[in-house]
Amino acid sequence: MLALMGDEEVIVDGLVKVFDGVEAVSGVSFRVSRGEIFGLIGPNGAGKTTTLRMIVGLLKPNRGSVRVFGLDPWRDGVRFRRIISYLPEDAGVYKHMSGRYFLRFNASLYSDDPRVVDEMVEYGAILSGLGKDLDRPMGKYSKGMKRRILLARTFMVKPRLAVLDEPTSGLDVNYSVAVRRMIKEYVEENNATVILSSHNMLEVEYLCDRVAFINRGVIVAEGTPEELKRRYKADNLEEAFIEAIGGVY
Amino acid sequence: MKIKTIAVKEFRELIKERTVLLGMIVGPIMIFAILSTVSLGAVKQVQEQIAAPPRIAIVITSPNPDNTGDVASFIASRLNADLYVGAVNEDELIRKYDSIVYLTSDAIENMTMGLKAHIRVLAKVKTLSFLTISTVQNVIAVLENAVHEYIAENVRQVYPQASASFLSDPLAVETMLYYKGRVMSEAEAMSTVLGTGFAVTIATLILVMASMQIAATSMGIEREAKTLEILLTLPIEGRDLVLGKVLGVSAITLLGILSYVAGMSVYLYSISRLASAPTGEEVSVGFTGGITITPQSVVYIAVSTILALIVALAIGFLAGILSQDVRGAQLASSYIGLAMMLPLFGVFFGLDLTGVTGPIRVLLYLSPMTFLYYTVWGSIIGEPSIITQGLMGLVVHLAIWVTISSRLMRSEEVIYGELGSKIRRILAKRRLQH
Numbered sequence: 268m269l270a271l272m273g274d275e276e277v278i279v280d281g282l283v284k285v286f287d288g289v290e291a292v293s294g295v296s297f298r299v300s301r302g303e304i305f306g307l308i309g310p311n312g313a314g315k316t317t318t319l320r321m322i323v324g325l326l327k328p329n330r331g332s333v334r335v336f337g338l339d340p341w342r343d344g345v346r347f348r349r350i351i352s353y354l355p356e357d358a359g360v361y362k363h364m365s366g367r368y369f370l371r372f373n374a375s376l377y378s379d380d381p382r383v384v385d386e387m388v389e390y391g392a393i394l395s396g397l398g399k400d401l402d403r404p405m406g407k408y409s410k411g412m413k414r415r416i417l418l419a420r421t422f423m424v425k426p427r428l429a430v431l432d433e434p435t436s437g438l439d440v441n442y443s444v445a446v447r448r449m450i451k452e453y454v455e456e457n458n459a460t461v462i463l464s465s466h467n468m469l470e471v472e473y474l475c476d477r478v479a480f481i482n483r484g485v486i487v488a489e490g491t492p493e494e495l496k497r498r499y500k501a502d503n504l505e506e507a508f509i510e511a512i513g514g515v516y
Numbered sequence: 517m518k519i520k521t522i523a524v525k526e527f528r529e530l531i532k533e534r535t536v537l538l539g540m541i542v543g544p545i546m547i548f549a550i551l552s553t554v555s556l557g558a559v560k561q562v563q564e565q566i567a568a569p570p571r572i573a574i575v576i577t578s579p580n581p582d583n584t585g586d587v588a589s590f591i592a593s594r595l596n597a598d599l600y601v602g603a604v605n606e607d608e609l610i611r612k613y614d615s616i617v618y619l620t621s622d623a624i625e626n627m628t629m630g631l632k633a634h635i636r637v638l639a640k641v642k643t644l645s646f647l648t649i650s651t652v653q654n655v656i657a658v659l660e661n662a663v664h665e666y667i668a669e670n671v672r673q674v675y676p677q678a679s680a681s682f683l684s685d686p687l688a689v690e691t692m693l694y695y696k697g698r699v700m701s702e703a704e705a706m707s708t709v710l711g712t713g714f715a716v717t718i719a720t721l722i723l724v725m726a727s728m729q730i731a732a733t734s735m736g737i738e739r740e741a742k743t744l745e746i747l748l749t750l751p752i753e754g755r756d757l758v759l760g761k762v763l764g765v766s767a768i769t770l771l772g773i774l775s776y777v778a779g780m781s782v783y784l785y786s787i788s789r790l791a792s793a794p795t796g797e798e799v800s801v802g803f804t805g806g807i808t809i810t811p812q813s814v815v816y817i818a819v820s821t822i823l824a825l826i827v828a829l830a831i832g833f834l835a836g837i838l839s840q841d842v843r844g845a846q847l848a849s850s851y852i853g854l855a856m857m858l859p860l861f862g863v864f865f866g867l868d869l870t871g872v873t874g875p876i877r878v879l880l881y882l883s884p885m886t887f888l889y890y891t892v893w894g895s896i897i898g899e900p901s902i903i904t905q906g907l908m909g910l911v912v913h914l915a916i917w918v919t920i921s922s923r924l925m926r927s928e929e930v931i932y933g934e935l936g937s938k939i940r941r942i943l944a945k946r947r948l949q950h
Contacts, residue, residue, distance in 0.1 A: 323749050326928045344926070349751040359742030376750045420746075 276301045276460045277322070277428060281331035284317050284484075291317045293484040294331070299462055299477075301427075304454055306475035307464040308508060314484040315464035316356060319432050322462065323353040335428050349377065352426035356433040356464075358417050362406025366397055366416045369405060370423060377424045391423030394449060411442035418446055422453045429453070431463040435470060447474055468504040478504065482512045570614040570655055572597035575604050578621050587624045587666060591617075594662035606638070610694050615639045615655045627663065628670070630682050635659070640694045641705075643871060649693070649705055656689050663687055698897075708896060720824070720860060720885060725853045727769040727825055728832030732849035734761055735836030735930075745931065754926035758918055762829045769825055813895035816903055820891035823910040827884040828856065830917040837924050859886040869893075870902060884913040 277299040284292040292314040299305040307315045320326040322333050324340025324347060333340055338347040361369060367388065374387035392401055395415045405413065414435075421429055434450065435443040447470060454461055465471050471478055472492045479489040488495060488511040492504055499510035574597045576588050592599045597617070600609070609616055616638040623633040637659065639652040663686055691702045700708070738744040747757070832849045839845035859869055859880045869880060869889055880886040887909030894902030924930060 320745075320931075325745060325748060325931055345751045345753055348749055351749065353746065353749040355742065355745040357742050358746055361741070361743060373750065376752055417746075 276303075276336055277305075277462065278334040279318070279322060279331075280333075282318060282321050282328045282333070283330035284314075284321060284326060285329045291484055292321070292328075295481065295484070295486055296331075297479050297486065297489060299460055301460055302454065302458045303476045304450070304461045304463065304474050306471040306478040307462065307481055308466065308468065308471055308478055308504070309464075309481035310466060313481045315481055316432055317484075318481070319353075319430050319462065319464055323351055323430050324348070325353075350427045352421045352424055352429050354417055354421045354429070354431045354434060356436055360405035360408065360413050360416065363404055365403060366395065366401040366405055366408070366412075367392065369416060370395075370401075370420060373420050374424065387423045387425075390425075391419040394422055394453075395419035396445070411438050414438055414442065414446065415449075418449055422449070425457060425459070427459055429459060429461045431461060433465055434463055435465070435467065443470070450474060468508065472504050480508050480511045487511045569596070570658075571612070572615045572617060572655065573600055573609055573613040574598070574617045574619060575600045575609070576602070576619050576621070576624075586670075587627060588619055590666050591619070591659070591662045594665060595658055610638060610640055613640070615652075617659060627666070627686060630679070632682060632686060632688055633663075634688045634690065636690045636692065638692045638694055638699065642695075644693075644695050644705060644709055649702065649709065652691060652693065652702070656691065659689070660687055696897075720821075720888065721853075721857050723769070723825065724828045724857065724885070725850065727765065728828050728835070728849040728853045729846055730768060731762065731765045731829040731832030732836040732839065732845035733842050734765060735833065736839060736842035736845040739931075740842060748925075748930065753922070755918065755922035758830070758833060758921040758925050762826060762833055762918070765829050765833075766822075766826055769829070813898075816895040816907075817892050820888050820906055820910060823907070823914060824884050824888035827910060827913045827917060828853070830914065830921055831856070831884075834917060834921045834924065837921060837930050856883045856885050859883050860889060881909065884910055887913065 279295060279297050279299075282292050282295045283290060295314065295318050297305070307318060309315050317326060321328045321331075322335070322340070324333075327341060335347065336350060338350070340347050364372070370388045370391040371384065374384040374391070377387065378384055395401065395418075397412060397415060397419075400408070400412060401416075405416065408416065414437075418431075418434065421431065429450075431450070435446050438446065450461060450463070451474060453459060463471075463474070475492065477489070477491050478495060480487045480495070488498070488507075490498065495504060495507045495511075496502070499507040501507035501510055572595045574588060574592050574595070576599070588599055591597070595617070598613075606616070618636040618638070620634075623635055626633040637652075637656060639655055641648045641652065667683065667686055693700050693702060693705045695705070735744070738747060752760075831852060835848040835852050836845040839848050869886055870893065872880060887906045890902050890906030890909065892906075894900070894904075894906055
């Protein structure tokens, strides 16, 4: 699904983030449209997580701005957070809490209407696919189960923008496929927008409508997977990325 | 060799950690510096009271021309005291003198006949503490010396067969204390000091430290369990997040509060019975004026304890926000908790918080525990103005700490939990702008 001009839901403009005098992100800009899955691809330390954290308002940029449906993460606070949902790369769970209670706890913060909360929990339960395991303490979940409940939490609140940091990180093939399917189905059913980061090129090629290569805090290339492969005369995104950053270093 | 390698690695890692550096090296120096200031202030306060020689008045009640003159004059000259005969206005006299020694003609007669004499002493104290109560004993000691001297010079010649017990201990002194317009027995004063100085300090220390640890580690646990980032992106105000967390921890510590209040009530009740045991009349905790542990006092103590604990939790929570990990949060909350308890340690050493003025008063106001002491103390002595001051102080503290925590809760420092990082980032930002 390609972006239409003027239909941008997310506008990231010239983000700069400095940690201890070192620029982790140096002027990152991109736009994402409604219904798009946008992938941020880069090696470890490229600035993916920092960029995503600035988009969701966890980090304040030193320069630049973020607008999601015209809302500013820092100025619009709760209004902003109501329309987004974030899944950090290494997110954990409350070990004594059951999966179902975790879903209810999250849903209750998005709506005061008990019926809406029930609907969200119901939807989250279906998305997680955890069945009876939902009533077990999450501390007893496997890594894949934890990731599924966290993804279910992310999507059950029907965010207009879901920001996913390495959504399949550390998962086996079965879980990874299930998670990718969940993301794709959610976007198609809800016409929602997703920004995700990954260094799994196969995953990105399968999921993303558009992709940005990020290296050392800078976006070096942006386009659809096909465009990028054509531009760098590569068979796959991995080769295109290596070409884009000027070879392996 | 391997052990040395591991030891060196461990030392190098730990010494670079700011929380360890602060907690283990800077912290103790700071704590002891502050503690010595507080205890010096307390000792100074007591020293001021006993620095000048006590002004003593001797009052001869029911004078008997046959025997009172010589004995009273002798004791008065040894004590450098003024002599009053007959009925006196006690209030006026205690305002003028530090102590009043009451001699009855019966007591003097006993003394001259080699029998134990009962003497009543009223000593004025500016503060109520273990130290000030013990200083009253100085006056008694001087009085006993004077009586011993009189016995040696006069009674032994007349009654060489006087009993050894009389010669070694000729007086039965009933000491009464005059404190802020109220008269109380020594036992009552001691029970009041125990009730506030000891019970409030020790019990509050245990409860506050335990609660603060729970609150402080709550953030560290969220950070280490990697649940914090999701929590911070949920649609909820920073203030609500802080209050929610603080109230959640409060619910856990509610049992502690209930146990604290129940225990303290039993404790105060038991020492008040001890103090009023001889008469068996109204249960009073302190003053002869009839100050009682009323249900109202228990409510004040309960409310102020709950407030003080919520404030402590908010501060502990703040320590958790600013600390890098659970270990740092524990260390920070321990030191902050101890620093907060300093005013109560001052009370333990004899400092009268309500009587402190100047910069030390401002320092004391930095701790919410000062106001807990005010409320408890005000409840015991029945001073509504002190109770109000205490409750208001606690409310102001609560507002300040919740506001600061809420602001920080919505800042990016909370993810890393490092105030130092923020300062470095501000400096880096300035460099970038230049």
